Amino acid sequence: MKALTQMLTRLGRGSLFLIKILAGIPQLFLRFRLVVQQLHSVGVQTLMITLVAGLFVGMVLALQLYYTLSTFGAEDTLGMVVDLALVRELGPVVAALLFAGRAGSALTAEIGLMKATEQLSGLEMMAVDPVNRIIAPRFLAGFISMPLLAAIFSAVGILGGYSVGVDLLGVDSGAFWSQIQDKVDFYDDVLNGVIKSFVFGFIVSWIAVFEGYDCIPTSEGVSRATTRTVVHSSLAVLGMDFVLTAIMYQ
Amino acid sequence: MTQALIQIRNLHFSRGQNKIFDGIDMDISAGRITAIMGPSGTGKTTLLKMIGGQLHPEAGEVIVDGQNVHRLKRSELYQLRKKMGMLFQSGALLTDLTVFENIAYPLREHTNLSESMIYSMVLIKLQAVGLSAAHTLMPAELSGGMARRVALARALALDPMMIMYDEPFTGQDPISLGVLVKLIQETNSALKLTSIMVSHDVNETMSIADDVKIISQGKVVAAGTRQEIEQSDSAWVRQFIDGQADGPVPFHYPGETIEQQLMKVTK
Numbered sequence: 460m461k462a463l464t465q466m467l468t469r470l471g472r473g474s475l476f477l478i479k480i481l482a483g484i485p486q487l488f489l490r491f492r493l494v495v496q497q498l499h500s501v502g503v504q505t506l507m508i509t510l511v512a513g514l515f516v517g518m519v520l521a522l523q524l525y526y527t528l529s530t531f532g533a534e535d536t537l538g539m540v541v542d543l544a545l546v547r548e549l550g551p552v553v554a555a556l557l558f559a560g561r562a563g564s565a566l567t568a569e570i571g572l573m574k575a576t577e578q579l580s581g582l583e584m585m586a587v588d589p590v591n592r593i594i595a596p597r598f599l600a601g602f603i604s605m606p607l608l609a610a611i612f613s614a615v616g617i618l619g620g621y622s623v624g625v626d627l628l629g630v631d632s633g634a635f636w637s638q639i640q641d642k643v644d645f646y647d648d649v650l651n652g653v654i655k656s657f658v659f660g661f662i663v664s665w666i667a668v669f670e671g672y673d674c675i676p677t678s679e680g681v682s683r684a685t686t687r688t689v690v691h692s693s694l695a696v697l698g699m700d701f702v703l704t705a706i707m708y709q
Numbered sequence: 710m711t712q713a714l715i716q717i718r719n720l721h722f723s724r725g726q727n728k729i730f731d732g733i734d735m736d737i738s739a740g741r742i743t744a745i746m747g748p749s750g751t752g753k754t755t756l757l758k759m760i761g762g763q764l765h766p767e768a769g770e771v772i773v774d775g776q777n778v779h780r781l782k783r784s785e786l787y788q789l790r791k792k793m794g795m796l797f798q799s800g801a802l803l804t805d806l807t808v809f810e811n812i813a814y815p816l817r818e819h820t821n822l823s824e825s826m827i828y829s830m831v832l833i834k835l836q837a838v839g840l841s842a843a844h845t846l847m848p849a850e851l852s853g854g855m856a857r858r859v860a861l862a863r864a865l866a867l868d869p870m871m872i873m874y875d876e877p878f879t880g881q882d883p884i885s886l887g888v889l890v891k892l893i894q895e896t897n898s899a900l901k902l903t904s905i906m907v908s909h910d911v912n913e914t915m916s917i918a919d920d921v922k923i924i925s926q927g928k929v930v931a932a933g934t935r936q937e938i939e940q941s942d943s944a945w946v947r948q949f950i951d952g953q954a955d956g957p958v959p960f961h962y963p964g965e966t967i968e969q970q971l972m973k974v975t976k
Contacts, residue, residue, distance in 0.1 A: 573804075581801030584761050584794075585815045585863075586787040 473669045476590075480598050480668070483591040493596040494603075501562045501597065502604030506611070508561050509554055513612035516553060517619025520544055525628050534628075538635035539642040541620035542613075546643065546652040550613030552700050555659035557612075558605055559692040563667035566597055567688040570671025571681035579672075594672060598664045605660025606653055613652070651707045658699060663692040714739040714871060714903045715760060720769035722755065729755055730766070731927030737920075742897050742904040744918035746911070746949065747925050748958055753907040754798075756924070757873045760905070761795060762786045774870065791819060794864030794872040798879060800856035802848040808835070808859050809844040815866045834862040838892060854885025861892060871903040872896070878910040890917055911950055915939065923949055925958060 579589040624630040674684035713736035720733040729752040758764040762778045771778045812831045835841040838858040908914045921938040923931040930945040948956030
């Protein structure tokens with residue numbers, strides 16, 4: 460019962476915190492430089508892990524699916540199946556998990572350490588709202604970066620699938636691309652994947668900044684908050700993926 | 710009698726079961742250096758955070774410059790904070806900005822000064838703390854004493870009416886200590902500031918404070934001018950000023966005696 464009360468209290472605090480962040484976002488358009496700086500540290504610095512992971516996921520997908528599809532003589536549909544798996548599910552979900560591990564944890568640790576070293580209090584005492592200047596730009600940068608990273612993940616994954624399917628396993632190049640063009644629907648598949656990645660970006664960024672801001676300002680507190688960011692946002696992404704998939708593809 | 714810039718009335722505050730303030734009353738005079746002293750964990754820093762409006766009391770009020778800090782709207786509180794400078798124990802410099810940018814930060818946030826004007830003002834503030842040549846350094850490249858001097862320059866950036874110092878002397882080598890003592894004293898008299906200094910470094914604090922308040926176990930146990938405190942024969946004051954291990958603040962943490970605890974083992 461006590462644990463439930465604590466959980467609900469934190470959820471309430473987190474929701475109020477989110478409202479404060481959202482209220483501070485319009486002001487950011489006057490100081491967009493702050494968002495651009497964060498887009499670099501949150502988005503660009505997550506690019507390498509996203510590219511490498513996307514490439515390997517696409518390659519493995521192609522390998523696995525080729526052997527299954529070839530038993531039905533349906534190797535030509537490889538491009539379509541790899542593409543659907545990536546844009547509908549794996550792109551948004553795996554990119555979000557990587558984003559939580561790389562950028563989410565870094566955001567929590569950075570904000571938590573700023574709290575532990577009294578930098579946030581220092582801003583407060585300079586009459587500068589840390590939610591507007593520190594938290595909101597990071598949240599917005601995470602929200603913007605996530606769909607872009609998911610799109611890059613899917614694009615690179617398809618190229619990885621192509622290199623294995625066409626170059627290594629001998630699937631016809633024309634069939635690979637034409638199946639994608641023919642069977643992958645922009646609204647049902649691509650757009651739904653983009654919506655998912657926006658939702659995941661929102662959730663991971665929210666959890667990451669809240670955990671940092673709400674952490675106990677000690678080294679142990681920051682370490683625990685960082686772990687919670689990765690665990691909670693990964694679980695939230697997977698749970699939300701199920702809910703969104705159920706709604707989108709019913 | 711100097712007018713009180715800060716009036717604290719019947720302040721109560723707890724952290725969980727631990728009562729930090731149990732009805733504190735205090736007046737802090739304008740234009741003077743007031744030292745708030747007391748053993749570790751008595752809530753000295755908490756008191757500064759209450760004055761700055763970062764923490765809310767359970768009861769009582771803090772009036773700064775005629776305004777009740779905890780009844781102000783957020784925008785009004787921020788207006789008041791522009792007139793308060795605070796020097797944190799760690800310096801609290803923004804680690805991703807240079808020394809120059811740290812001091813320019815409040816000026817950029819709250820004024821429309823031109824870049825050339827900001828440049829001049831920042832260098833003047835840094836010159837006052839002896840670090841104008843260090844304006845390109847990052848906070849990680851500064852020693853603890855230098856970081857506090859930069860933080861002092863930043864606290865002075867908006868020309869506040871008062872400055873709060875949170876443990877300014879802790880962990881400093883003798884030279885840095887001497888520099889900080891000199892800076893605090895000179896800044897206060899040159900700029901006609903009101904300074905509140907929270908510290909448990911008796912010698913350094915007593916050397917520059919005009920007024921001294923000693924708090925312990927949630928109450929103000931002694932208050933007066935420096936001379937009055939130095940000559941006081943109160944057991945609280947003597948224990949703190951002379952550094953006696955036992956006295957009104959007991960050597961043993963309150964609770965069961967060792968005999969009672971040992972008896973439990975043998976039962």
